[in-house]
Amino acid sequence: MKFFVDTADVSEIKDLAATGLLDGVTTNPSLIAKSGRKILDVISEICELVDGPVSAEVAATDFETMLKEGQKLSKIASNVTVKVPLTVDGLKTCKALSDDGIMVNVTLCFSANQALLAAKAGASFVSPFVGRLDDIGEDGMFLIEDIVGIYDNYPSLGTEVLAASIRHTAHVLAAAKAGAHVATIPPNVIRQLYNHPLTDKGLEAFLADWASTGQSIL
Numbered sequence: 001m002k003f004f005v006d007t008a009d010v011s012e013i014k015d016l017a018a019t020g021l022l023d024g025v026t027t028n029p030s031l032i033a034k035s036g037r038k039i040l041d042v043i044s045e046i047c048e049l050v051d052g053p054v055s056a057e058v059a060a061t062d063f064e065t066m067l068k069e070g071q072k073l074s075k076i077a078s079n080v081t082v083k084v085p086l087t088v089d090g091l092k093t094c095k096a097l098s099d100d101g102i103m104v105n106v107t108l109c110f111s112a113n114q115a116l117l118a119a120k121a122g123a124s125f126v127s128p129f130v131g132r133l134d135d136i137g138e139d140g141m142f143l144i145e146d147i148v149g150i151y152d153n154y155p156s157l158g159t160e161v162l163a164a165s166i167r168h169t170a171h172v173l174a175a176a177k178a179g180a181h182v183a184t185i186p187p188n189v190i191r192q193l194y195n196h197p198l199t200d201k202g203l204e205a206f207l208a209d210w211a212s213t214g215q216s217i218l
Helices: 010-017 029-035 039-049 063-074 088-099 112-120 130-135 140-153 169-178 187-194 197-213
Strands: 002-006 024-026 054-057 080-085 104-109 125-128 160-163 182-185
Touching: 002 010, 002 187, 010 039, 010 187, 024 182, 029 039, 039 054, 054 104, 063 080, 063 088, 080 088, 088 104, 088 112, 104 112, 112 125, 112 140, 125 140, 130 140, 130 169, 140 160, 140 169, 160 169, 169 182, 169 187, 182 187
Parallel strands: 002 024, 002 182, 024 054, 054 080, 080 104, 104 125, 125 160, 160 182
Antiparallel strands: none
16 A cells, blocks of 8 residues: 655655655645645645655636646646546546546545546546544445445556545554555654554663673674
8 A cells, every 4th residue: 555645744744755655645725724835836845855646736616727727736747646626527627637647636535436436537546535434423444445346346447545534543554454555644643653662662672682782783
């Protein structure tokens, strides 16, 4: 499973990219607003740090304006993925952009039927929102399982399932088990994946034993 980081904080992206484990980045209007910077500048800088897909979301809701915004965003760098909402106009925009060879991430997906439409429109990625379904008493991972199962029936569709609205490490594990191609994860949750108390305890013991030998590798 590929790991994308869900943030527009360039310093966070730079730090995580240095691990070599980061496959891409997703942003949205809320994250751009939080950064306090201009979207074109932020996306350009991120694309210089990350070789993989970088999602930049349109702000319009009508087809004509979404298409223009998407075309402009796509010109920032070759790895820009234009993000559009799962609406009729968003799907029309997805079809037009994907026909021109532009990667598209269809976001705000909350049903398997919606995901099927996104794939038929040529989406590179579809983003089911796991956490937001959990918030209303549903199990968001059931949606991931449904979409992966449907896509597996039709390999020619080629759309990747991007598990979004990830809230904790259990979501990451469940998404991987369900067969999601990608998980887009907040920076703090990515860092939580590294940690386990037994790792820390074991390392502490090893270091104490090594110090007792008085040796140095260098």
